[in-house]
Amino acid sequence: MTARAGDAPPSGPPAVVRESLQGKYAGFASRFTAFAVDVGVSLGVFMLALAAVSFAALVLTGKDITWHKGDIWVIIAYAVWAFIYFAYSWAASGRTAGMALFGVRVVTDDGTDASARRAVVRTLALPLSFLFLGLGFVGILLGDRRRALHDVIAGTAVIYSWDARAARLRFLSRG
Amino acid sequence: MVSALDVNALLDQVDLNAVLDQVDINQLLDRIDLDRLLERIDLNDVVKHIDVSALVEQTDLGAVIAASSSGVAGDVLDVVRSQTVGLDEFIARWIGRLRRRPYTGPPGPPDRLRPGAGS
Numbered sequence: 588m589t590a591r592a593g594d595a596p597p598s599g600p601p602a603v604v605r606e607s608l609q610g611k612y613a614g615f616a617s618r619f620t621a622f623a624v625d626v627g628v629s630l631g632v633f634m635l636a637l638a639a640v641s642f643a644a645l646v647l648t649g650k651d652i653t654w655h656k657g658d659i660w661v662i663i664a665y666a667v668w669a670f671i672y673f674a675y676s677w678a679a680s681g682r683t684a685g686m687a688l689f690g691v692r693v694v695t696d697d698g699t700d701a702s703a704r705r706a707v708v709r710t711l712a713l714p715l716s717f718l719f720l721g722l723g724f725v726g727i728l729l730g731d732r733r734r735a736l737h738d739v740i741a742g743t744a745v746i747y748s749w750d751a752r753a754a755r756l757r758f759l760s761r762g
Numbered sequence: 763m764v765s766a767l768d769v770n771a772l773l774d775q776v777d778l779n780a781v782l783d784q785v786d787i788n789q790l791l792d793r794i795d796l797d798r799l800l801e802r803i804d805l806n807d808v809v810k811h812i813d814v815s816a817l818v819e820q821t822d823l824g825a826v827i828a829a830s831s832s833g834v835a836g837d838v839l840d841v842v843r844s845q846t847v848g849l850d851e852f853i854a855r856w857i858g859r860l861r862r863r864p865y866t867g868p869p870g871p872p873d874r875l876r877p878g879a880g881s
Contacts, residue, residue, distance in 0.1 A: 606867075607815075608847060608868060609871075610870055610871030610872070610875045611867075611868035611869065611870040611871055612868055612869050612870040612871075613850070613868075614847070614849075614850025614851070614853060614854055614868065615850060615853050615854075616846050616847075616849035616850045616852075616853060617843075617846045617847060617849075617850050620846055688839070688842070689842070689843055689846055690839075690843045694872060694875065695872075696872065697872050697873050697874045698871060698872030698873055698874040698875030699874055699875075728853070728854075728857050729857065729861070731869055732869060732870070732872075733868075733869065744872060746870060746871060746872070746875070747847070747868070749843055751843075751844065751847065752815075754840035754843065754844060757836070757837070757840060758840065
């Protein structure tokens with residue numbers, strides 16, 4: 588079997604992107620990697636917070652608190668923190684840290700800025716997309732507007748927010 | 763008396779080149795209040811008619827702007843984003859093949875997206 592031109596994922600510099608993608612619906616890889624970064628960031632911050640609480644308790648009371656990941660209170664605390672992390676980020680700027688890194692953002696399905704209410708609904712609906720082996724994410728792959736189940740419920744979409752053509756020009760200017 | 767004059771016939775007899783030869787352009791320009799003239803021009807309307815994208819693409823202007831705002835972190839970010847977009851396109855092309863629908867590029871933008879929104 589021979590590889591055909593255009594089949595392989597590009598491994599070159601930013602020159603691979605020849606048009607400005609700004610405003611186009613973001614694809615699966617960008618969204619998934621952004622989400623993975625967000626999970627890492629939110630978990631990292633949460634663990635730091637737990638460590639800080641443990642340290643403060645040790646200093647103030649002399650008691651050593653240990654946390655177990657199966658502890659219901661730890662799970663609830665993380666769920667609350669994750670809700671705040673995603674809902675606030677989407678309401679405030681339309682993007683989380685991971686989304687900012689990968690140049691994507693949340694907008695309403697007609698392209699206007701997402702309101703706080705939509706951000707909250709989107710955050711609450713996000714777990715639904717994971718049900719049935721992540722069936723809710725299939726819409727990103729097959730849908731005309733690349734929307735997951737939680738996007739449809741919240742009336743939102745995810746678009747590229749970075750100017751790929753400017754990146755290409757930056758690459759050319761270095762050459 | 764004016765109505766009796768044939769203005770067209772009169773103008774036909776005027777040698778405009780000779781008249782213009784006698785006009786001191788510098789003196790004329792000195793009498794023009796450019797500030798007042800510019801105040802009457804809607805520059806925003808003029809700029810709307812300029813294809814900035816084509817201008818940036820066809821000249822070194824884009825490279826100059828880009829070079830001035832580029833840093834190491836920005837370069838890394840560009841590469842990471844470009845690679846991920848490449849992967850997006852790779853996946854979308856294969857999905858298009860499986861569905862026997864030719865892939866013509868990422869869909870969008872949404873109808874009411876403001877130009878430059880999201881940047």
